[in-house]
Amino acid sequence: MPVKNDMTADFLRSAYGGESMAHMRYLIWGDHAEKQGMPNIARLFRAIAFAEQVHAANHFKELGELPGGAAVTSGAVFGFGSVAENLQGAIDGEVHEIEQMYPVYLQTARFQQENGAERSFRYALEAEKIHAKMFKTAQDAAKTGKDMKLKEVYVCPVCGYTGDGETPDYCPVCGVKKDLFKRFSA
Amino acid sequence: MPVKNDMTADFLRSAYGGESMAHMRYLIWGDHAEKQGMPNIARLFRAIAFAEQVHAANHFKELGELPGGAAVTSGAVFGFGSVAENLQGAIDGEVHEIEQMYPVYLQTARFQQENGAERSFRYALEAEKIHAKMFKTAQDAAKTGKDMKLKEVYVCPVCGYTGDGETPDYCPVCGVKKDLFKRFSA
Numbered sequence: 409m410p411v412k413n414d415m416t417a418d419f420l421r422s423a424y425g426g427e428s429m430a431h432m433r434y435l436i437w438g439d440h441a442e443k444q445g446m447p448n449i450a451r452l453f454r455a456i457a458f459a460e461q462v463h464a465a466n467h468f469k470e471l472g473e474l475p476g477g478a479a480v481t482s483g484a485v486f487g488f489g490s491v492a493e494n495l496q497g498a499i500d501g502e503v504h505e506i507e508q509m510y511p512v513y514l515q516t517a518r519f520q521q522e523n524g525a526e527r528s529f530r531y532a533l534e535a536e537k538i539h540a541k542m543f544k545t546a547q548d549a550a551k552t553g554k555d556m557k558l559k560e561v562y563v564c565p566v567c568g569y570t571g572d573g574e575t576p577d578y579c580p581v582c583g584v585k586k587d588l589f590k591r592f593s594a
Numbered sequence: 595m596p597v598k599n600d601m602t603a604d605f606l607r608s609a610y611g612g613e614s615m616a617h618m619r620y621l622i623w624g625d626h627a628e629k630q631g632m633p634n635i636a637r638l639f640r641a642i643a644f645a646e647q648v649h650a651a652n653h654f655k656e657l658g659e660l661p662g663g664a665a666v667t668s669g670a671v672f673g674f675g676s677v678a679e680n681l682q683g684a685i686d687g688e689v690h691e692i693e694q695m696y697p698v699y700l701q702t703a704r705f706q707q708e709n710g711a712e713r714s715f716r717y718a719l720e721a722e723k724i725h726a727k728m729f730k731t732a733q734d735a736a737k738t739g740k741d742m743k744l745k746e747v748y749v750c751p752v753c754g755y756t757g758d759g760e761t762p763d764y765c766p767v768c769g770v771k772k773d774l775f776k777r778f779s780a
């Protein structure tokens with residue numbers, strides 16, 4: 409069902425812009441971490457870049473009935489420094505989404521009874537909580553000059569849920585079967 | 595050398611946002627074209643998505659000395675319709691960049707003597723001209739309900755120059771050797 413309310417539509421566009429820029433900076437920072445001899449941190453960046461792609465695609469498809477050009481304003485983080493510095497940028501972006509952006513967008517979608525947008529924002533919010541923690545673990549290692557320890561990372565292609573190690577049989581956020589998970593192994 | 599002028603820095607941020615969103619919508623529209631039984635158009639979308647990644651990364655790295663969060667306003671195109679409709683969105687976005695956005699950004703970078711930004715904007719502008727033409731060829735096929743004919747597509751990882759078929763020995767825009775080109779074959 410198409411989005412009915414302008415405010416929810418604007419928030420979907422902003423969230424699409426924010427997720428697209430997060431996806432892109434994680435690809436850039438992932439390539440940099442690889443060159444700095446930290447392949448596990450590079451793999452984490454790439455796996456989470458894919459999760460942000462899932463979020464961006466969900467928001468975009470919710471807007472499918474509202475085609476055309478728009479000027480989109482979104483939060484973004486810049487900087488191309490050490491691996492630990494880049495990870496701080498990643499953490500800052502995720503924390504903003506967890507504490508400020510997605511709670512407000514989610515509240516608005518509920519208030520305006522926009523069920524599709526509500527689901528899309530909720531899926532993203534749940535994944536960002538995990539992303540912030542995983543980036544913190546990566547940063548603890550990078551600060552000592554070492555790569556992180558990291559098992560296989562899996563990402564749900566429906567909601568962007570992200571984890572490492574043993575996979576649950578079903579995605580704990582959207583319920584999809586684990587066979588669909590995209591896996592990032594060493 | 596770091597960016598010295600606020601206006602050029604703002605345009606780099608906007609261009610980063612615009613390229614990140616273009617990259618993302620081409621991935622989304624590429625997956626859709628694949629599902630609609632048009633693997634060549636899907637491959638074109640994915641190759642050009644990679645070229646936009648090169649542009650985004652160039653702009654981002656120019657801003658490397660200016661870390662931190664920012665609210666970024668960028669042009670974007672939305673819509674999730676037929677393959678031919680999505681290609682119209684792609685053409686509209688490229689034409690805006692060719693005729694409006696990059697000429698102004700490039701002019702500003704020259705005026706403010708920002709050599710790094712000037713190069714980054716110029717590389718993008720040259721590639722977008724080709725992208726608009728390739729998407730038009732794809733749309734001509736999609737409008738008749740058929741996949742496009744498409745040879746191997748190659749993309750320069752330094753400047754995003756894009757072509758199909760025989761590769762030149764050196765990138766005509768940035769001069770890098772063809773061995774570095776990223777190739778997208780059927």
Ligand SMILES: [Fe+2]
Binds near residue numbers: 459460463532535536
């Ligand atoms: Fe996200």
Ligand SMILES: [Fe+2]
Binds near residue numbers: 456460
């Ligand atoms: Fe995230």
Ligand SMILES: [Fe+2]
Binds near residue numbers: 564566567568583584
């Ligand atoms: Fe899920």
Ligand SMILES: [Fe+2]
Binds near residue numbers: 718
């Ligand atoms: Fe571009």
Ligand SMILES: [Fe+2]
Binds near residue numbers: 642646688721722725
């Ligand atoms: Fe382009």
Ligand SMILES: [Fe+2]
Binds near residue numbers: 765
């Ligand atoms: Fe090039």
